[in-house]
Amino acid sequence: MSVDVLRDVLQSLGVTRDEITPEARLRADLELSSVETTELELELDRGFGVRVDLWDAKDYRLEELAELVRQARDRPRLDIPRVPAADRYRELGLWRPETLDAVILRQAATRPGAVALVYGARRMTYGELATAVEGAAGRLRELGVSGPDPVVVQLPNTIEYVVLVLALMRLGAPPVLTLPTLRAYELDRILELTQATAIAVPARQRRADHPAMVAALRDRHPKLATVLISGGEGPSDLVRLCAPEPGPGDVPPPGADAADPALMLLSSGTTGPPKVMVRTHEDYGYVVRSTTEVAGVEADTVYLAALPGTHTFTLAYPGILGTLSAGGTVVLAGPEDPRRALDLIQRERVTHTAAVPGLVAQWLGVLRGERYDLSSLKVLQVGGAKLDPDLAEQAVKVLPCTLQQVYGMSEGLTNFTRLDDPLQTILTTQGRPATPHDEIRIVDEDERPVPPGEVGQLLTRGPYTIAGYYRDPEATAKAFTADGFYRTGDLVKLLPDGNVQVTGRVKNLINRGGEKVCAEELEEFVRQMPEVAAAGVAPAPHPVYGETVCLFVVPAGPRPPDLRDVRRYLTSCGLAGHKLPERLEVLPALPVIGVGKLDRTALRERARSLESVNPASGR
Numbered sequence: 087m088s089v090d091v092l093r094d095v096l097q098s099l100g101v102t103r104d105e106i107t108p109e110a111r112l113r114a115d116l117e118l119s120s121v122e123t124t125e126l127e128l129e130l131d132r133g134f135g136v137r138v139d140l141w142d143a144k145d146y147r148l149e150e151l152a153e154l155v156r157q158a159r160d161r162p163r164l165d166i167p168r169v170p171a172a173d174r175y176r177e178l179g180l181w182r183p184e185t186l187d188a189v190i191l192r193q194a195a196t197r198p199g200a201v202a203l204v205y206g207a208r209r210m211t212y213g214e215l216a217t218a219v220e221g222a223a224g225r226l227r228e229l230g231v232s233g234p235d236p237v238v239v240q241l242p243n244t245i246e247y248v249v250l251v252l253a254l255m256r257l258g259a260p261p262v263l264t265l266p267t268l269r270a271y272e273l274d275r276i277l278e279l280t281q282a283t284a285i286a287v288p289a290r291q292r293r294a295d296h297p298a299m300v301a302a303l304r305d306r307h308p309k310l311a312t313v314l315i316s317g318g319e320g321p322s323d324l325v326r327l328c329a330p331e332p333g334p335g336d337v338p339p340p341g342a343d344a345a346d347p348a349l350m351l352l353s354s355g356t357t358g359p360p361k362v363m364v365r366t367h368e369d370y371g372y373v374v375r376s377t378t379e380v381a382g383v384e385a386d387t388v389y390l391a392a393l394p395g396t397h398t399f400t401l402a403y404p405g406i407l408g409t410l411s412a413g414g415t416v417v418l419a420g421p422e423d424p425r426r427a428l429d430l431i432q433r434e435r436v437t438h439t440a441a442v443p444g445l446v447a448q449w450l451g452v453l454r455g456e457r458y459d460l461s462s463l464k465v466l467q468v469g470g471a472k473l474d475p476d477l478a479e480q481a482v483k484v485l486p487c488t489l490q491q492v493y494g495m496s497e498g499l500t501n502f503t504r505l506d507d508p509l510q511t512i513l514t515t516q517g518r519p520a521t522p523h524d525e526i527r528i529v530d531e532d533e534r535p536v537p538p539g540e541v542g543q544l545l546t547r548g549p550y551t552i553a554g555y556y557r558d559p560e561a562t563a564k565a566f567t568a569d570g571f572y573r574t575g576d577l578v579k580l581l582p583d584g585n586v587q588v589t590g591r592v593k594n595l596i597n598r599g600g601e602k603v604c605a606e607e608l609e610e611f612v613r614q615m616p617e618v619a620a621a622g623v624a625p626a627p628h629p630v631y632g633e634t635v636c637l638f639v640v641p642a643g644p645r646p647p648d649l650r651d652v653r654r655y656l657t658s659c660g661l662a663g664h665k666l667p668e669r670l671e672v673l674p675a676l677p678v679i680g681v682g683k684l685d686r687t688a689l690r691e692r693a694r695s696l697e698s699v700n701p702a703s704g705r
Contacts, residue, residue, distance in 0.1 A: 089148045091155055095129040096148075108149035112140060130155070137183050137343040154339055164234050164260075164347055166364040167554030167562065170570055175549045180523060181368035183344045187255040189371065190410045191216045197385075197413055204434060205245045205418040212413070214330035215249065222253035224333020229312050229321060231284050233258025233341040236350055238276060238285040240264040240296065241324075243395045243418040246316055248406060249328035250286055255348055255367075258341025259284075262350040262362070263396035266291055267601075270299050270660030275359040277307045279557050280350065284312035286324060344368045350556065351398055351496045359607070362556040363496060370402065373500070373550045376520045378408040380502045381465060381490065383438060387414035388462070390439035392427045393600070394420075398496045399469055400440055409438070424448040428458045435462040440492070442470035442600035444630045446481055453484055463487040465505065469494065470600025471632045472588050478513045491516050493588060497565075497572050498551025499524055499544075501586055515585035516578075524548040527571060528580050541589050544578045545571040594686060596623070599631035601664040605686075608667070611659055612637060617647040622676045622684055624693040626669055636693040637667035638676060646672045669696065 089108050096106055099122050105115070112118045118126065123140040130136040134155045140146060175181045191212075193200070198213030210218070231237060237254050239261040241247040254261045262280050264273070266288065276282075287296035297315055304310050316324040342348070348367040352360040365373075381404050383389070389409040393400040395418070401407055409416050417434045419427060421441075428449060430436060441449070446468055466485055468478070469492030482489050493516035494500030501517035519526065528542040529535055536542035547570045554562035565573055575593035578586045591597075594605040605623040612621040620640040625633035639646060647655075649670040656666055677688035 089152045091134075091152055092148060095126065095133065098129075099125060106148065108147065108152075110148050111145045112148075113145045131183060131343075137185070138340060139188065150339070157339070157341075164236075164364065164556075166347065166366075166556060167552065169369070169549075169553045171549070172368075175372075175523075176368070178523075180372050180549045181344070182371060183368075184371065185255060185340065185342055185344055185367045186348050186371055186374065186407060186411075187219065187252045188340070189374075190252060190407065191219060193410070193413045200385075200413060201415045202410060203245050203248055203416050203418060205243075208245060210245055210330065215252075217332060218249045218328055218330040219252045219256060221331050221333035222249055222328045223256040224335060225321065225327050226253060226257060226259075228334055229284075231257065231259055231312055234260070234347070235283040236260050236262050236280040236347075238262045238264055238273070238280065238282045239396065240266050240268065240273075240285065240287050241316060241396070242266050242288060242291060243391050243400075243420055244316065245418065246324045246328040247395055248410075248416070248418070250314075250324065251349070253328070255342065256340060258346055260347040260349050260364070262352075263398075263401070264352060265394055265396055265601075265662070266294075266296075267662045267664055268360075269294070269657075269662050270303060272360055272660070272662060273299070273303060274306065274660070276352065276362065277303060277310060279360075279362045281309055282307075283309050284314060285310060286314040287316070289315050289317040342367065344371070353496050353555070361558055361561050363552050364556050365552070369550045369552075372521075373402050374404060374408045374411055376550075377402065377500065377502070378404040378412055380404075380504065380520050381408070381438060381467065382505055383408050383412050383414060385413035387412060387438055388417060388434055388436045389414060390417045390419060390427065390430055390434070390436040392419050392421050392430075392445065393440055393442065393470070397470075397600075399467075399492065399494070399600075403440070403467070403469070403492055403494065403500055405440065421445055424452050425456070428452060428456075428460070431463055432459045437462055437464045438467070439463070439465075440467040440469065443468060443473045443477055443632055444471075444599040444628075446473075447477060447630050450477075450480055450484055461486055465490055467492045471597045472516070474632075475513050482509065482513070488512075493517060493586070494520075495572075495574060497574075498548060499526070499546040499572070499574070500550075503585070511583070511585060514587070515581065516588050518584040518586065519548075521549070524551075525571070526580075526586075528578060533567070539579060539581070541577055541579050543592050544574045544576050544586070546574060547571045596625040596633050596635055598628075598634055598664055603635055603665045608635065608637070608656075608661075608665060611656055611661065612639065612652060615647060615652070615655055617642055617645065617651070620676050622686075622689050623667070624686065624689040626693040626696055634669065635665070635667040636669040636671065636696065638671045638673050638689060638692070640673055640675055669693075671696070 136154045193212040194216035202212045202215045203210040251261050314322050344367040347364045348370050351363045383404050467490045488505050491503045500520045503512045503517040525547050527545040577590040596603040608623045609621045618639050619642040622638040626636035628634045653666045677685040679685045
């Protein structure tokens with residue numbers, strides 16, 4: 087593109103026509119000051135939608151700026167539901183003209199030697215992180231990965247996961263963050279919705295062969311051209327791709343601006359198959375800034391990411407992104423071994439971490455018989471499922487930190503108890519909205535406001551609540567009101583002090599330790615078994631996970647299936663492991679109401695009355 091496109095704005099800064107040549111550099115040749123480059127940045131943003139930092143280490147040539155203008159004009163954009171109040175959020179300064187990757191990598195300029203990431207024996211500084219992200223962006227571009235095509239990321243908590251997510255943001259290729267536990271059934275739906283051109287998976291995890299699963303999916307998804315494997319071979323090996331080494335050729339120009347998608351998240355919802363949510367740099371940046379402040383995260387924070395980093399609780403409440411944006415240190419681990427987590431808190435002097443109630447119970451169980459130095463721990467966030475007040479009280483007594491209840495959803499609204507709240511508030515409520523700009527309604531079945539203090543369904547909208555699901559108008563119509571409020575499906579009570587108490591769910595979801603299982607989806611699969619005439623699913627209480635899946639079946643013949651039969655069948659269908667039933671009850675008929683509608687209340691009551699059993703018993 088000719089540099090003539092820049093002529094008017096440059097001349098307004100005092101640059102003469104003779105100086106405006108393709109090779110002219112802003113500082114070395116045109117001698118622009120920091121004030122003048124800032125003015126140029128504003129004009130590029132206002133006139134062309136180009137957002138670029140012109141006062142960093144790179145001294146741009148005019149032909150490079152002209153190319154950015156061309157890319158901005160030609161860049162295809164994903165069709166995402168538009169937040170109605172977007173302009174107002176920008177005017178209020180809630181949404182800022184900055185990308186998440188740029189916010190985080192700024193730390194490399196001021197604190198290059200500070201430790202950003204810890205994974206096992208490995209440590210990566212902010213300087214190394216910036217090099218790794220820029221290098222990975224260049225290597226991904228050579229592999230044909232570019233924006234706005236999404237890239238499915240199904241990785242555990244590793245350094246490569248963090249580097250890859252930031253590099254994809256840099257390229258404007260939004261990562262679709264996917265739990266490693268999801269299998270072919272769920273991935274098939276995700277790939278269909280997103281039309282992703284690349285996917286990143288581990289070589290093998292928990293006996294699951296991810297590359298083989300992806301190979302089978304590629305037959306149905308021809309756009310899936312690139313498979314990145316952690317521990318693979320050649321240029322697609324994620325360990326090599328994300329190494330802290332410069333990439334090939336020049337650093338690729340930023341591929342996204344603040345209004346573009348930063349990433350995509352998944353929601354299980356009531357219809358079973360995953361739904362996709364697009365989060366922009368603007369709205370998700372506001373999430374990160376707000377939650378970082380509420381959780382007291384600063385440059386000296388050491389955050390243990392023990393829950394999956396592909397879940398927004400661990401990613402941004404404030405999680406990995408919030409800690410990195412503040413200049414803190416993120417320790418990457420997993421939830422499998424409670425002793426490992428406690429040892430990391432002790433060894434790395436962790437100050438903040440997040441857990442689901444089941445994980446907290448496991449930690450407390452270990453601490454009843456073993457001693458760890460947890461004196462560094464300041465804040466334990468608990469969310470993903472409702473925290474029982476008795477367990478909360480035990481945690482407060484045993485752990486030397488402030489307990490912070492977190493109740494939110496990937497669609498948007500997040501509630502926190504505050505660090506200085508009275509103990510009774512922390513033990514018995516799920517907090518209040520993270521920001522004063524969050525709007526909430528509590529309504530009855532006809533979506534009329536309930537009287538103060540009454541239980542009703544929570545509706546919400548605000549600066550970080552989405553306006554709809556990606557490429558799913560039917561799901562959007564069900565989940566959102568005409569004036570843009572999201573129907574959470576949760577039953578809550580609003581207290582006089584502004585905090586909420588979660589009392590139940592409208593949706594037929596089972597919350598197994600923070601992982602949601604849709605009853606209708608599971609029932610549909612089980613009914614396809616020839617041995618089953620009818621099936622119903624309900625939550626059974628569990629001392630660690632809160633709820634587990636209890637399956638009721640009516641046999642189609644003299645021999646009903648046993649639990650192992652059902653679990654093997656569902657696994658062969660490609661369902662994620664957390665969705666498999668852990669108890670099976672055979673009934674002569676399912677309870678019904680009216681004209682044959684399944685009586686879910688009766689089914690839940692029956693499941694609650696069952697004694698706890700070991701799933702391995704096969705009942």
